[in-house]
Amino acid sequence: MTSFAEIIDRTTADELRARGSWKWAKGGPGVIGAFVAEMDFGVARPVEEALLGVIERRELGYLSQRASDAMAAACARWQRERYGWEVDPERVRPLPDVITGLAAAISVFSRPGSPVILPTPAYMPFLTWPATLGREIIQVPMAADGGRYVLDLDGIAAAFKRGGHLLVLCNPSNPVGRVYGAEELAAVAGVVEANGGRVFADEIHAPLLYPGGRHIPYASLSEATARHTVTGTAASKGWNLPGLKCAQLVLSNDADAVLWAERGFTFEHGTSTPGAWAAAAAYRDGGDWLADVVGYLDGSRLLLAELLAARLPEIGYRPPAGTYLAWLDCRGLFAARGIEENPADFFLERGRVLLTDGAACGDAGQGHVRLNFATPRPILAEMVRRLADAVNGR
The missing domain is CATH 3.40.640.10 (Type I PLP-dependent aspartate aminotransferase-like (Major domain))
Structure with a gap:
């Protein structure tokens, strides 16, 4: 029997864009939407x-x-x-x-x-x-x-x-x-x-x-x-x-x-x-479906930590205890690399990943971005690859 995780992991970015949601349409062609708080997992039966x-x-x-x-x-x-x-x-x-x-x-x-x-x-x-x-x-x-x-x-x-x-x-x-x-x-x-x-x-x-x-x-x-x-x-x-x-x-x-x-x-x-x-x-x-979702997200929040540690260790990230939102502190990374742009603008322009600007979350959010990891894990991995390539100039 195909597991929930296997079904989700087979979902491609092209399929998600074809749904026409604001999350995947706002950034334009080829952009990964990771800003608005909705999941890419469909709904419970x-x-x-x-x-x-x-x-x-x-x-x-x-x-x-x-x-x-x-x-x-x-x-x-x-x-x-x-x-x-x-x-x-x-x-x-x-x-x-x-x-x-x-x-x-x-x-x-x-x-x-x-x-x-x-x-x-x-x-x-x-x-x-x-x-x-x-x-x-x-x-x-x-x-x-x-x-x-x-x-x-x-x-x-x-x-x-x-x-x-x-x-x-x-x-x-x-x-x-x-x-x-x-x-x-x-x-x-x-x-x-x-x-x-x-x-x-x-x-x-x-x-x-x-x-x-x-x-x-x-x-x-x-x-x-x-x-x-x-x-x-x-x-x-x-x-x-x-x-x-x-x-x-x-x-x-x-x-x-x-x-x-x-x-x-x-x-x-x-x-x-x-x-x-x-x-x-x-x-x-909907309790059974929710349990599958939380189990998948639990793995994804920890995977994100591994991916960032491997590619962007200067970014501050603590896996959340709740929600599917990652709060990323980019201040150390940008200072170390001499990047003076707003992190959300930088990652959209250079990495084609649409994130939430931390400054929109209040003065305390300056230099941060909010990333929605409720997406298939292959897309999450691609997202982090793009962020790293943006910083490394590739």
């Missing part, structure tokens, strides 16, 4: 069947209560069985995407006009979206601890003192791949409570954890975190469904549920019906 059912039923209208309820029940069950978090399905609300969840957290649950507190490096839209709502962002660069990123609790406390009210907490972290433990999360909660703050917990990458990792929903820690948190999540990363426009906002206290009932409709509008059924199928029946 239960998700395919759910989408075929939507077509057969001609259920392509606005989101129905039935579809929304199925999605909410499946998400609540996933939270309970995977993470031990008891969630009322009625408090799992539909959203088009997690960015809409951030907009809701800012508009509905944060103090009017208050700055948004953002640990950086951070997911790129988190640095741009608050400004569209008239909000300042207070960047709090993460601290380095033995080569890994940790949250700067003193910096977060200072940001609250400057008037910040909503803290954006991304766990697992995009782009650095940290998975925060109970002690770290409890320390964050202490700072938030001491300053009367709120938290938007972005947990969209939670299904993508590697051996030894454990996801702890921040709102599940205590009555205090349940009281001051709204959580954004989705099946879109774990099951590769970003184009289906469906996410979930989890409300974890009575007051927020009441406020959402009054003001939440505009944020829920636009959630896709096919997306809701696909998410329900993923949460309910």
